[in-house]
Amino acid sequence: MNRAIQVYRGEFIESTHDIHVAIVSNKGELLYSYGDPKRLTFPRSSMKPFQAIPLIETGASEAYRFTNAEISLSCASHSGEIFHRETVQGILSRIGLTEDELQCGTHIPRDMESYKQLIREGKDLTPVFSNCSGKHSGMLATVVHMKEDVTTYREVEHPHQQRILQAIEDVCAFPKKDIQLSVDGCGVPVHRLPLFNSALGFARLANPAQTVPESRTYTLTKIRDAMMEHPEMVGGTNRFDTDLMAAYQGNIVAKAGAEAVQCLGIVDQGIGIAIKVEDGTPRATSVATMEVLKQLGIADESISHKLEEYVNAPVFNARNDKIGVVKANFVLEEH
Secondary structure (H helix, E strand, O other): OOOOEEEEEOOEEEEEEOEEEEEEEOOOOEEEEEOOOOOEEOOHHHHHHHHOHHHHHOOHHHHOOOOHHHHHHOOOOOOOOHHHHHHHHHHHHHOOOOHHHOOOOOOOOOOHHHHHHHHHOOOOOOHHHOOOHHHHHHHHHHHHHOOOOOOOOOOOOOHHHHHHHHHHHHHHOOOHHHOEEEEOOOOOEEEEEEHHHHHHHHHHHHOOOOOOOHHHHHHHHHHHHHHHHOHHHHOOOOOHHHHHHHHHOOOEEEEEEOOOEEEEEEOOOOEEEEEEEOOOOHHHHHHHHHHHHHHOOOOOHHHHHHOHHHHOEEEEOOOOOEEEEEEEOOOOEEO
16 A cells, blocks of 8 residues: 555554655755645644744843743643743743733643643643643733733734734745635634745744845744754653754754644755645654655664654554554655
8 A cells, every 4th residue: 555654553554644745945945745745734833933933023032031941932832741831820920911811722731640630639721731822922922012902912913913924924935915824723823825835934944044134034043943952842741843853952943733744944954844644643743754854864873763753653552552553655756
């Protein structure tokens, strides 16, 4: 069966996943692809580094003394671990707001120990546990700094969401009139654009030199370095983004998105990679990503060994026995 990602139960293929890949230089050249590199896609949370651009460029991060860890958290889909929540609370305290102003909604955090502790204490989930609370606290910091309405900050007409839309147009080189909008899981606008342009954005995030104005180069470098310096804020314990950035030690900036999107930028090569699993199944994303890095010659043996659980992702049963594996089965097309 010729599918890009194959899921084995024992020795037998049980399921498969199709993928789309675009690999683009920071100059806008399509270098490699698989499937449809121009597939219109909601990158979802992969856009968070670009949604953080106004935090830097309005001066809000400087005014409220954001640390690199806090900037990284503003780009995060975090696990809701205690250090994530305390960092969000610290941001809100400095800008004079509380959790009540967060409009990201609530959900059970990925960090189950935090959730169990909440249950033991007889407390309810609050917005700070949301994986998007870091992004929302960064948005609120910008809105407070700009003296704008905090009650409508997530609405598309709000000046802050318009700033984000303009930033995505600029960095991803896709006209905002052509960016189709919907609503993300946390209630803010989500942007639909070709995979090619998402990859281009990450190429420029990784290495913006001579591709954007000098002031924007500073912004993208600041965001990139914060994410790579504090990858634990972007995801958390045993998270692919976190482990990938930690393993590559300053050469990869990565951000996953819901519905099986993965975007990353390679610093020393100035290239961006955008991957979408067609059926939205996230178990295929890390396997596809590691195979792309391998075919590009970026994943050496030592790093692949360190990230083995993402290269050939194990399949477990209810007893936590390994009973299968997820494998890659595709070859990139060079352009």
